[in-house]
Amino acid sequence: MGLISLLWGIVALVWMIVAFIPLLGWGNWFVIPFAGIGAIIAAIGLLFTAPGNRGRAKAGLLLNIVVIVVGVLRLGLGGGVI
Template structure:
C-alpha cells in the first residue's frame, strides 16, 4: 500500500504541475479527486503497516495532501475555470 500511495502521489504532483499551464487549469477538477483517492490509500497503508515500514505511506499521504491543497487554492484563485 505504501508504494501504491507513493506512486499515486507522484502522479498527482505531476498532474498538478501540468494544471499550472494556462488553459489547462481545468485539470485540477480531475486531479483533486484523484489525489483524494491516493490519500485514502495512504491512510489505509498507514493503518495496516508496521511502524518501521510506514515511510512510503506517510510520504504518499503528504504528496497527495500537497496536491489537494495546491489544486484547491489554484481553483479558488482562478474562479474554478482556469
C-alpha cells in the same frame, strides 16, 4: 500500500504541474479527487503497515495532501476555470 500511494501521489503531482499551464486549470477538477483517492490509500497503508515500515505511506499521504491543497488554492484563484 505505501508504494502505491507514493506512486499515486507522484502521478497526481505531475498532473497538477500540467494544470498550472494557462487554460489547463480545469485539470484541477480531476486531480483533486485523484489525489483524494491516493490519500485514502495512504491512510489504509498506515493502518495496516508495521510501525517501522510506514515511511512510504507517510510520504504518499503528505504528497497527496499537498496536491489537494495546491489544487484547491489554484481553483480558488482561477475561479475554477482557468
